[in-house]
Amino acid sequence: MIDLKNLTIKKAHDALVKGDFTARDLAQAYLDAIKAKDGDIHAYLEVYDDVLAQADEADKKIAAAKKSGASSSIHMLAGIPIALKDNMLLEGKRAGSASKILEGYVAPYTATAVHKLREVGAVFLGRTNMDEFAMGGSTENSAYGVTKNPYDLSRVSGGSSGGSAAAVAGDMALASLGSDTGGSIRQPASHCGVIGLKPTYGSISRHGLMAMGSSLDIIGPFGKTVTDAEILFDAMKGVDRYDSTSIDVASAQKGAKQPKVIGVPRDFLKGDGIDPAVMKTFEDAITRFKSLGYEIRDIELPNIEYSLAVYYVLMPAEVSTNLARFDGVKYGFHKDGKDSIDDYFETRGAGFGHEARRRIMLGAYVLSSGYYDAYYNKASTVRELLKKDFANAFASVDAIITPTSPSPAFKMGEKTADPVAMYLEDIFTVTANLVGVPAMSIPAGFKAIPGEGGAEAKKLPIGLQIIADNRREDVLFALGKKFLGEVE
Amino acid sequence: MITRDEIVKLAQLSRLKLSEEEIVRMQGEMSSILDYVDTLKTAAGAETGPVMSINKNVMRADENPHAGGEFTDRLIALAPRNETTAEGKFVKVKKIL
Numbered sequence: 072m073i074d075l076k077n078l079t080i081k082k083a084h085d086a087l088v089k090g091d092f093t094a095r096d097l098a099q100a101y102l103d104a105i106k107a108k109d110g111d112i113h114a115y116l117e118v119y120d121d122v123l124a125q126a127d128e129a130d131k132k133i134a135a136a137k138k139s140g141a142s143s144s145i146h147m148l149a150g151i152p153i154a155l156k157d158n159m160l161l162e163g164k165r166a167g168s169a170s171k172i173l174e175g176y177v178a179p180y181t182a183t184a185v186h187k188l189r190e191v192g193a194v195f196l197g198r199t200n201m202d203e204f205a206m207g208g209s210t211e212n213s214a215y216g217v218t219k220n221p222y223d224l225s226r227v228s229g230g231s232s233g234g235s236a237a238a239v240a241g242d243m244a245l246a247s248l249g250s251d252t253g254g255s256i257r258q259p260a261s262h263c264g265v266i267g268l269k270p271t272y273g274s275i276s277r278h279g280l281m282a283m284g285s286s287l288d289i290i291g292p293f294g295k296t297v298t299d300a301e302i303l304f305d306a307m308k309g310v311d312r313y314d315s316t317s318i319d320v321a322s323a324q325k326g327a328k329q330p331k332v333i334g335v336p337r338d339f340l341k342g343d344g345i346d347p348a349v350m351k352t353f354e355d356a357i358t359r360f361k362s363l364g365y366e367i368r369d370i371e372l373p374n375i376e377y378s379l380a381v382y383y384v385l386m387p388a389e390v391s392t393n394l395a396r397f398d399g400v401k402y403g404f405h406k407d408g409k410d411s412i413d414d415y416f417e418t419r420g421a422g423f424g425h426e427a428r429r430r431i432m433l434g435a436y437v438l439s440s441g442y443y444d445a446y447y448n449k450a451s452t453v454r455e456l457l458k459k460d461f462a463n464a465f466a467s468v469d470a471i472i473t474p475t476s477p478s479p480a481f482k483m484g485e486k487t488a489d490p491v492a493m494y495l496e497d498i499f500t501v502t503a504n505l506v507g508v509p510a511m512s513i514p515a516g517f518k519a520i521p522g523e524g525g526a527e528a529k530k531l532p533i534g535l536q537i538i539a540d541n542r543r544e545d546v547l548f549a550l551g552k553k554f555l556g557e558v559e
Numbered sequence: 560m561i562t563r564d565e566i567v568k569l570a571q572l573s574r575l576k577l578s579e580e581e582i583v584r585m586q587g588e589m590s591s592i593l594d595y596v597d598t599l600k601t602a603a604g605a606e607t608g609p610v611m612s613i614n615k616n617v618m619r620a621d622e623n624p625h626a627g628g629e630f631t632d633r634l635i636a637l638a639p640r641n642e643t644t645a646e647g648k649f650v651k652v653k654k655i656l
Contacts, residue, residue: 175639176637177637179630179633179637312619315617315618315619316617374602377598377599377602380597380598383592383595383596384596384599391573398574399639400639400650400652401637401638402639403637403639405640410653411652411653411654411655412574414652414653415574416575416576417576419573419574419575419576420576420577421576423575425584428573428575428577428581429585429588429589431573431575432566432569432573432575432585433589433592433593435569435572435573436561436569436589436593439572445600446596446599449599449600449602453599456602456603489591490591490592491591491592491595494592494595
């Protein structure tokens with residue numbers, strides 16, 4: 072019996088190399104765990120039918136390397152079972168962004184990030200649930216039902232990458248991939264008590280990732296340790312000829328100095344919408360960093376209060392453009408109308424969920440000629456001001472910390488009637504996407520929920536967000552490991 | 560407050576069929592989102608003008624293109640309505656003119 076609860080990529084790798092278990096044993100252990108738990112949690116939309124065959128391939132690679140005396144050449148991810156979010160392509164497999172409009176769609180090629188993992192021998196378990204087209208903070212916008220929080224089945228897992236976060240938190244995958252446009256990796260990581268990394272914009276190719284907001288989207292990993300997230304990031308990063316916005320981050324990190332000063336944007340943390348348990352966890356985190364020898368400095372980010380408003384102009388604008396391609400002609404779902412244009416109305420009306428429809432229309436509104444200057448242009452201008460604010464801040468500090476989310480995981484249905492309340496979930500996370508900088512959520516504490524009316528008491532995870540300057544994921548990894556006491 | 564007519568017009572532009580019930584819901588929700596977004600009006604820096612020019616042309620030369628037709632079968636097969644005739648493979652749509 073493999074102890075999945077305490078397993079990390081590094082431990083699994085060592086065991087595979089030593090021969091304590093095979094990649095097939097490991098894959099089977101996860102398939103068993105999925106079978107036992109996922110009926111309740113619903114992290115997966117599909118478990119692939121060739122998982123064991125993939126594991127056998129990995130075992131062959133590992134055995135061949137050992138036979139030729141090259142055990143040290145075995146990649147850290149060879150034989151490691153990983154879950155993919157439903158908006159990334161793996162050739163020959165279904166992919167659908169949890170939307171009805173992509174019903175029947177089979178990926179004709181593989182996303183670059185996924186391809187890189189496959190090349191080193193990773194084993195893909197299946198595709199995970201998400202908010203439709205990554206729009207939402209709870210997976211309640213999925214066309215296929217909500218993913219429940221492994222810590223409390225009456226609560227959401229967060230979103231949009233809720234399935235990927237819950238799969239790792241529930242020991243139904245050793246690690247997973249998500250995508251982050253405004254917090255979709257960090258917020259579910261916070262709610263599920265795992266590590267979630269949103270890398271620097273462009274550091275991982277978006278080729279083969281279904282587009283939501285193209286100037287904001289990025290793929291990133293979920294893991295149980297900072298080291299696991301780092302291993303996955305290193306395997307996926309790099310310039311890609313199929314993504315013109317992809318950049319190199321390795322050169323910026325080479326020989327860079329260790330972080331010493333951490334900034335806290337105090338003015339931004341005074342709102343009454345923040346759960347007291349979240350603030351307590353945050354203050355405790357500051358104390359911990361101080362005791363670890365870091366200097367804490369108050370900083371000002373003068374335009375940060377506008378970031379959520381900027382996001383909810385620019386993101387829908389990009390959504391309305393990106394989702395125009397779903398027309399019922401080229402791929403996916405088709406609903407017949409009375410003539411050609413009516414086919415579009417019928418297909419898009421029935422294929423998209425309510426949230427997707429609302430964001431498409433919001434995008435059309437902010438881009439329309441009468442409102443373009445007041446909304447889109449204004450938001451683009453403030454986005455540039457935000458970039459300047461962060462550049463100024465990073466001139467004096469090495470990292471910035473905030474809570475990841477204003478509250479722990481909420482009850483299913485609690486925020487579905489009020490879109491602005493749901494959007495406020497993203498208040499601390501959207502800025503990193505607007506500015507492009509890397510940010511990571513790490514587990515920092517819990518909120519105790521007393522048992523009421525015979526229900527058992529629960530503990531809900533609370534995350535801490537660390538933000539670093541462009542291309543400086545190394546700062547996030549260094550601080551995260553120190554904070555969590557991970558030994559190098 | 561966004562008007563009902565505006566919602567109908569936006570749905571038309573976005574090629575979305577909305578039910579009567581959803582038009583009403585959309586009017587309320589979009590109004591509250593736009594009210595929130597309106598805080599942008601108090602932000603400084605509007606006078607700096609459009610920022611489009613910051614983005615550079617990032618198009619690459621199309622080197623080593625793949626062989627013509629290499630992906631045709633796979634891609635045509637994904638179309639919900641497709642047909643192969645003596646003249647070739649087609650995505651099928653309704654008559655437009």
